[in-house]
Amino acid sequence: MPISVSRRHLLAAAGGLGLSMILPGQRGLAQAQRPATDVTFLFSCDVHACLVSADALSPNCADEGKTDAALLKHxxxxxxxxxxxxPSEIDGKPTGLAGAGSPIATPRGLVFGGDMTDDGGGQVKVPGEGRQLQQFASRYQQGTGPDRVHYPVYTGLGNHDLDQDGVPPHADWYRRELRDYVELNHRSTVFYKAPVPVTNYDIDSDNYSWDWSGLHLVQLQRFGGDGTKGAISGLPWLQQDLATYAADGRPVVLFQHYGWDDFSTEHWDPVAKTFDPHGSGPAHWWTDEARAALLATLTKYNVVGIFHGHEHPTPMTYNRDGHDIFKPVAAFMGGLAVVRVTDRFMDVVLARAGTSATDIIFTHAFSKRLSG
Structure with missing residues (x-):
């Protein structure tokens, strides 16, 4: 029986197994004393880059505010x-932040929670580099000047990046292009140095993880355990990753596109004939079973925060199943979360861009003590 080897698995082999699997010798990391932690980073989601030509947007994008001018403001x-x-106060009320009044340190990076593009990268009929992916890269690959992000950028995919089918016979081209972009940005091999290398990359799911000091961070793309549209579940990889890198009790932060909010968890309502939070039919985005499987994988570990996107206009800080969960407004609406994790506390502020380049409007604050 012939053996079929995909391009991605061939690359993994060519990389000498590099960063695509966990080596036995690395298991000693869990027993080592973890380094002191004081890490500041940014999270954002739902960029929805919309260009389909040099100066034209996808239908409805201009009306929804998904313009390049909005991205430049972000x-x-x-x-x-x-x-x-x-901030010490928001809307005249004390924030309770442990670091209130102190300067925000230069962020270690900007992490995205999906929907980098509006239509699968901006493809049309013939496979080729999509305009929307080009637009995203032109703004959110680290660079200099006022039109590029000045920090390392950790990419993440959502339903708008992955759900759209291409024109036959290229039905999967959109997905392949976006997944390749993530891989080439983050997976190094012995032959290739990624612009933003990570410690552990799963070539099947495109989940990846890295560490900043004693903080472990995991990107789960659309959602942890995703098996839709040809995706391969990353839960076995996540199980091994956490056992290897987070068994010492260090704080863990997760990123994905779907959340636990009403929009992310809506089901088909046969009476209303739409998807809504009260429906009893099939799930719209991800199932109750998928959420339960992800939560079961996290049980033994010190997950201090989960960050997601998907719902655009509402900033959220909430708790589900014992986990603190955060979602800023969409990036095209100016949204971001500022996060600081230390050995003693975790501070999170949700914010959005104001009217000027230096204007930041803080909207929500969250703080909790962390046990060492």
Whole structure:
């Protein structure tokens, strides 16, 4: 029986197994004393890059505010965040932040929670590099100047990146292009140095993880355990990753596109004939079973926060099943989360871009003590 080897698995072999699997010798990391942690980073989601030609947008994008001007405003806010202080008050009420009043440190990076593009990268009929992916890269690959993000960028995919089918016979081209972009940005091999290399990359699911000091961070793409549209579940990889890198009790932060909010968890309502939070039919985005499987994988570990996107206009800080969960407004609406994790506390502020390049509007604050 002939053996079929995909391009991705061939690349993994060519990389000498590099960062695509966990080596036995690395298991000693869990027993080692973890380093001191004081990490500041940014999270954003739902960029929805919309260009389909040099100057034209996908239908309805202009009316929805998904313009390049909006992305430039967001980039300015992201780059200017270190010039601000952690707010002591929001709308006249104390924030309770552990670091209130102190300067926001230069972020270690900007992490995305999906929907980088509006239509599968911006493909049309013939396979080729999509305009929307080009637009995203032109704003959110680390660079210099006012039109590029100044920090390392950790990419993440959502339903708008992965759900759209291409024109036959290229039905999967959109998905392949977006997944390749993530892989080439983050998976190094002995032959190739990624622009933003990570510690552990799963070539099947495109889930990946890395560490900043004693903080472990995991990107789960659309959602942890995703098996839709040809995706391969990353839960076995996640199980091994956490056992290897987080068994010492270090804080863990997760990123994905879907959340636990009403929109992300809606079901088909046969009476209303639409998807809504009260429906009893099939799930719209991800199932109750998928959420349960992900949560079961996290049980033994010190998950201090989960960040997601998907719902655009509502900033959220909430708790589900014992996990603190955060979602800023969409990036094209100027949204971002500023996060600081230390050995003693975790501070999160949700914010959005104001009217000027240096104007940041803080909307929600969250703080909790962490046990060492």
């Amino acid at each position: 980039v300015a806010a992201v780059n200017g965040i270190a010039g601000h202080a952690w």
